[in-house]
Amino acid sequence: MSGHVPQRVRRSALSSQLGVLHALLVREMQQRFGRSRIGYVWLLAEPLMLGFGIAVLHWMTESHLPNNIPVFLFYALGYMPFYMFRSILTRNAGAILQSMQLLFHRNIKLHDLTMSRTMLEVVACMAVVALLVGGGIVFLDEWPAYPGLFVLSLLLSALLGHGFGTLLASLTTFYEPLERLIHPLTYLMMPFSGAFVMLSSVTPSAREALLYNPLVHVHEAMRYAQWGDRIVAYYDIPYTLLWVLILNVLAIASLRVARRHLTMSG
Amino acid sequence: MIELLDVWKGFESHKKGTWHTILRGVHGRIRRGDHVGILGRNGSGKSTLMRLLSGVEAPDRGVIRREMSISWPIGGGYGLQYNASGAANARFIARLYGTPVQQTQDFVEEFSELGKYYYEPVSTYSSGMVSRLLMGLSFAVDFDCYLVDEALSTGDARFADKCRHMLEIRRQNAAMILVSHNAMHVRQYCDTAAILRNGMLEFYEDVDEAIAAYQGL
Numbered sequence: 001m002s003g004h005v006p007q008r009v010r011r012s013a014l015s016s017q018l019g020v021l022h023a024l025l026v027r028e029m030q031q032r033f034g035r036s037r038i039g040y041v042w043l044l045a046e047p048l049m050l051g052f053g054i055a056v057l058h059w060m061t062e063s064h065l066p067n068n069i070p071v072f073l074f075y076a077l078g079y080m081p082f083y084m085f086r087s088i089l090t091r092n093a094g095a096i097l098q099s100m101q102l103l104f105h106r107n108i109k110l111h112d113l114t115m116s117r118t119m120l121e122v123v124a125c126m127a128v129v130a131l132l133v134g135g136g137i138v139f140l141d142e143w144p145a146y147p148g149l150f151v152l153s154l155l156l157s158a159l160l161g162h163g164f165g166t167l168l169a170s171l172t173t174f175y176e177p178l179e180r181l182i183h184p185l186t187y188l189m190m191p192f193s194g195a196f197v198m199l200s201s202v203t204p205s206a207r208e209a210l211l212y213n214p215l216v217h218v219h220e221a222m223r224y225a226q227w228g229d230r231i232v233a234y235y236d237i238p239y240t241l242l243w244v245l246i247l248n249v250l251a252i253a254s255l256r257v258a259r260r261h262l263t264m265s266g
Numbered sequence: 267m268i269e270l271l272d273v274w275k276g277f278e279s280h281k282k283g284t285w286h287t288i289l290r291g292v293h294g295r296i297r298r299g300d301h302v303g304i305l306g307r308n309g310s311g312k313s314t315l316m317r318l319l320s321g322v323e324a325p326d327r328g329v330i331r332r333e334m335s336i337s338w339p340i341g342g343g344y345g346l347q348y349n350a351s352g353a354a355n356a357r358f359i360a361r362l363y364g365t366p367v368q369q370t371q372d373f374v375e376e377f378s379e380l381g382k383y384y385y386e387p388v389s390t391y392s393s394g395m396v397s398r399l400l401m402g403l404s405f406a407v408d409f410d411c412y413l414v415d416e417a418l419s420t421g422d423a424r425f426a427d428k429c430r431h432m433l434e435i436r437r438q439n440a441a442m443i444l445v446s447h448n449a450m451h452v453r454q455y456c457d458t459a460a461i462l463r464n465g466m467l468e469f470y471e472d473v474d475e476a477i478a479a480y481q482g483l
Contacts, residue, residue: 005435006365006373006406016364023361030350104338104345105362106321260324263277264317 020107024116032120044128047083051076054196067230073136075196077226080132081157081218082195084125086186088158091117092165093182096173100264110255114166122158129154133226145228153222156240160214163247170251170258194219200232207234214243268319268336268411268441270294270467273328275314288314290465291328298334298410300441301433303452303473305480306462312445313339315462316415319443334410334441340400341415341445348389352380352399355388356406363407370406377428378402398425405432411441430455449477 011019033040055072058064065074095113102108136142144150172178191197194216199207210216217235224233276287288311296302306312316339317323318330338345347355353371360370375384378398383391388399404412412433433442433455444455452459452473459476460469463483470476 005408006360006370007408008364009366011364019361019364023358026361027347027350027358030354101345101347104320104322106336106338107362263323 016107017112020109020112021116021119024102024108024112025119028116028120032124040124043124044131047076047079047128047132050079067227069227069230070136070140070142073132073140073142074223074227077129077132077136078219078223079195080125080129081154081222082190082193082215083128084121084154085157085161085193085215085218086189087125088118088121088161089165089168089186090182091121092162093168093172093179095165096169096258096262097176097179100262103262103264110170110259111166111252114162114169118158118162118165121161122155125158126154142226144226146225148225149221150225152237153218153225156221156237156244157215157218159244160218160240160247163244163251166251167247167254170254173258173262189215192216198223198231199234211236214240267298267331267333268294268296269329269331269333270319271329271331273318273325273330275311275318275323275325288465289318289325292462292465292467294460294467294469296411296441296443298439298441301455301457302441302443303456303459303476304443304445304462304467305449305452305459305476306445306447307483308447310462311465312447312462313342313415315467316341316413316443316445320413336411337404337407337409337413339413339415340404341397343388343396343400344415346388346396346400346403349387351387352378352384352391355399356403359403359406365407373406374399374402377405377432379425401425401429401432405429405436408436408440410439411443412436414442414444416446426454449480453477 051072054075058071065071092114095117096110099113102113103110133144168178168182192210192213192215194210194213199210199216199220202210211234217237217240220233220235221237221240223231224235270292273289273292274287275289276285278284279286292315304312304315314323318325320336320339321330321332322338347358350358353375356371356374357367359365359374360367378384378395378401380391380395380399383395388396391399433440442455444452446452456473458469458471459473459480460467461476461480461483468479470479
């Protein structure tokens, strides 16, 4: 048996970092969807049910969106940046405490734990978005007006979720009960995220207040990217990028502090 | 080479405000090819020392210099994913450490002799099976130094022979640090030994001398 003892292949720093992420990504995939195929169905079901529910409400109250925008697609798609933000946030927040065992492998860094989870959520949510957009094209002949901005706004939403989620993950290592606050927090964020309300339909003072929230910019940008000039949108990409930067720098700094004080047992 | 210079480590007790110091100034040096046994009674800080050596945790004070690649602590189910199968764990280790995936999976399957259980979740394994899987997983990667934390103690004589054979193959440059409370295991696998007591490490050139001192404790 000595003939076929595996030997490590020499890898550059970058490719060994990618190897770590690949290993974690496959593991996450098995944990999240491996047990049953129904996991994929649920991922798709939530935005679809939401879009359907709101469409029914609109139909019953006989209200309409401007310029013949289809209600179902408008709400199902409009919800996606928040959906992605929230799932990245909640998955990341537990990333460290749920995978302490993995830290026995020294080449796994704390940030790898949250990065791999973010990547998986982004891929999964992007697939749902692609299905929604594809459905819109096939059944309603609705093409995204600005595809580049569309993808950018989704990515910004993911990066906001990643920074905030990673920050929370490292804070929970200092104070565990924090984990319990994350769910209520995400529910409270929902009405202020701009996922369901167009800024053009609220009073100027409310609009000004809402625009402090970077998630609002993301939703407005994505609606504009999909529907173009059929709606009026208010967003500021550099402002959102500033938030992305601040959250992620804070997250990385606090991970550095967290790593030193983490203990595996005792 | 691994070098420990005045390493201290303690933990805050669950009872608020008290502090347990486990390691109080550990010195030591392990070279390539060394097979060192570390003897210590239960609670003497063996596992803490393992975690520090492997780099999972940082010392409170002092320096640990690592100039070789060191395995994760092998024993106690460390670093395993219990809800995944043995095979899935092998593929995970292969991706993580950069060994060929299929070859690693085959090697671990042959080495650990788990039969059809290799494809069942690790959570269904007995402790002996977990140890065999762990030894297989760690031998699948060509580390410069293997940190063995009691994992060898659960296998039968034939499996122990297999592990020794594997260590011989890896021996050209592989060191091993075996932590145990059992003097017999240290005599079986090691060339030199040290005793961990009162939070400090005492090295002995001769294994029998170390064992005599350990049993005299």
